[in-house]
Amino acid sequence: MSIIHKQLRALALSTLFGGLAVTGASAQAVEEALDRLKALSADQGVTLDWASADISGDDAVLSGVTVTVDGKSTPISDITLSGISEVDSGYRIERLEADDYSMSNDGGSVAVEGVEMTGLLLPSEEDRDAYGGFLFYETIAVASMSVAAQGNEIFSLTDLQAEVTAGEAGEPMSFTGGADGFTVNLSFLEPQQRAIMQALGYEELQGYLEMEGSWQPTDGRIELSQYDVTVDGAGTFGLSFDLAGYTPDFIASLRELQQQALANPDGDKSAQGMAMLGLAQQLSFNRAEIAFDDDSLTGKVLDFVAAQQNMSASDVANQAKAILPFVLAQLGDPDLTAKITQAVSTFLDDPQSLRITAAPPAPVPFALIAAGAMSAPKELTKTLGVTVTAND
Template sequence: MRTIPATVSKLAFAGLLAVLPLHSAFAQDATAVAERLKTLLAGQGLELTWSGVDGDASKMTLESVMVKAAGEKDGLPIGDIVLEGVSEDNGGYTIDTASTGNFTRTKDGTTIELSPFVMHGVSLPAEGSTDPLASIMMYKSANLDHLTVKKGDKTAFSLENFTVDVTLPADGNPLEFKGSVEEFTGDLSLVKDPKSKQAIDALGYQTISGNMKMAGSWQPSDGQMVLSQYDIAVDNAGTFGLTFSIGGYTLDFIKSLQDLQKKMAAQPEGADSSAQSMAMLGLMQQLTFTSASIRFDDDSLTNKILDYVGKQQGMSGKDIANQAKAIVPFGLAQLNNPELTAQASKAVNAYLDDPRSIEITAKPATPVPFAMIAAGAMSDPKTLTKTLGVSVTANQD
C-alpha cells in the first residue's frame, strides 16, 4: 500500500504543475506552449513528454502525457491535459480551466481511480517579470470529485469532493488557502496483520468515514508559512488536528531546495552523499520555528481503547486509566522539566476522567532557528521542551 500515496501525490503534483507554464510561454501556437511547459517543468524537477499537441488558444490538448520526477526511472502516464480559454494578460497569460482526464492505474494488485482534476483561474506572470512570484503557478480554485483505491475488487479507500480555494497575494498581503474533503471512507477489514485486525474488530472500526478541512497562508516576502488548520475527523472516533508556523520558507529557499534535490537525485546509486546531506542541513538553517500544535478531540475513541486494553488484561477501562495516571509523571520526569511534568500530568488526569480534548503545543517566546533545534536534539534532547516552550492542556475549547 505504500506505493499508493506516492502515486497519488505524484499525480496530483503533475496535474497541478502541468498547467504552470502554459501562459508564460504562449507563442502563437499550441506546440510552442507545450515546449515552454516542458522547459519550466524541467526547472521544477519534473520531466514532461507527450505524444502530440493539438488545438489553439480556445482549447488545446497535450496528448498522452507522461511525467517523471528527476532521478526516477519510471514515469507516470497521466493521459491528456486539456487547457481551455488561454488568453494574454499584460504580457502574461490566464487559463480559464486546466484539467486532466479520468485516470486509472493498477500495480501490485492495487488500483487507483481518479476523476478529472480541474483547476480554475490559472495564471502566470509574463516571462522576465519582476514579480517575485513570476516563476510560480497560481490558481483560484481546484477540485477533484472522486478518488478510489481498490485492493482486488474491494474498495480500500475513497474520497469525495476534494476542493481548494486560493486568495492570491496582493498589496503585501499573504497568499491564503483553504481546502476540504467532503467525505472519505476506509475499509479496515482489509488489514492483514492479526493483532491489528483483532483490535480493529474489537473497537468496531471495520469501516470508517469522515472528512478533512485545512487552511493556511504563505507570505512570500519573509517566507512565513502558516498551517492554521489541518483537521481529520473520523466519525464515532474523534478529530486529529495539526497546526504549525515556520519562517524563512522564501522563494530563494524553495529554489535552493529544488536545486539540491536535483543534485541528490543525479547521484549514482551507492555514491557518497555526505556533502549533499551537509548542504541540506545548512539549507535548513534558513528556517525558523514559530509554533506547532497537535490536538485530539474525542468522539468515543478514548473510552473504547481503555475498555479494550482493560479487557485484554482482565481489568476495567477505569482501572487502565488510573494506571496511566500513575505512570505518566514517571515517564515525563525524564525530560528534566518539572513544570511541564506537573502540567502534563494534570492535563492527562483531566482528560482520562472526562475525555473531551487534549492538546500539545510548542510555542517559544521568539522564533527558534532550526539549526538551534537540531543542535539541541544532538547535544541535550532534554532541553528541547524548554527551548520550544512545550505545554499540554486538556478539555479546552
C-alpha cells in the first residue's frame, strides 16, 4: 500500500502550491514571497520548483510545477491563481484552480480532476502559527481522484470538499468536510484475505466520509468532533477526540524541532525523541471515542465464523461472550472487564452500536499518560476513564 501513500502525499502537496505564486505590487515583492514559500516548504522537507510563472495583474499561472520529497521529484499540473493581494497577515489568493492531471511511478498512478481552493492565505512569519501551523483556506474541493496499482484501479474518491471558518472575537476556528463517495477495489489483497472478504459478501467497498471539528488558538484546544467513515452494507466507523495545549507557541516549538531533525537527519534519534516527548507534555487529554454503528457487518462475520466451525451464529456469539472475561482479565480491572463484557454481550445479541470512550473527570496531562503507560499500564484505563457501551 506504500504506492497509495506516496501518491496521496503528492496530491496533498499539490494544494500547497497555491501559495507559490503569491504576488505583491512589484517584482521584488513577488520574489520575496516565492523565496518565503520555498523556505517554509523546505522546513517540512519539501522542495518546490516551477518552470515559469506568468503574472498578469493580480492573477498568475504556474507552469511546470514540481515537488521533490526525499530526493524524488513529482510533476504537478499547471495552476491558475486569481485575485492575489497582499494583506496584513501575509498574502491572500481568492481562487486556485489546478488543471486535471495524472502521475505515474513505482508501478502505480493517481489521476485528479477538479482541484479548486478559495480564500487561500499564506501567513507572514509573525502570523504563521495563528492558523494551526498550516496554510489557511476557506474552501477546498476535488471533483474526483483515482489511484491505480499495476494497471488496476484500487481506489477512487468523488466530490471531496472541506470548509474552514476563521474565528472572530476570540471564537475558535471551525472546519467541516467530507467526500460524497469512495470505492476500494479489494483485488490488491492477498488471495486468502480476498477470499474472506468475498465470503463476507464484499467484492469492493463503497461508502462516504464526514468530518467536523474546531481549534481554539487561545488555549490550544483542538476538537475532532466527527470523523466518520461509512461503508455501505457494513457500518460506520467513527473517531473523535478533544485535546488541549496545541497553542501557537506549541506549534512554533514543534516546527523548531522538525527543522533541527531535518537539518541533522543522522543525529541522535533518542535525543530527538526525548525532545519531542518533552514538548508533548504541554498537551493534555480531555476525551476520545472510537465508535462502530453496525449495518449488517457483525451478522456477516458471525455467519462466516459459524460456517468455518460448523456452528450456528448464535453459538458463535455465545462462545465469544463466554471467553471474553478470561481474555480481559489481563487488564487487571474487574470493573472495566465487567462493563466490556456486558456491552459486547448486548451488542452481539442485538448489533446496533459499540463505543469505547475515554473521558477522565478532569484533563490529563500527556506527561502523566506517558508515565502511567511505562510504570503502571494497568492503571491507565482508570486514569483515562475508559468505558465501553453498546446500543446507546
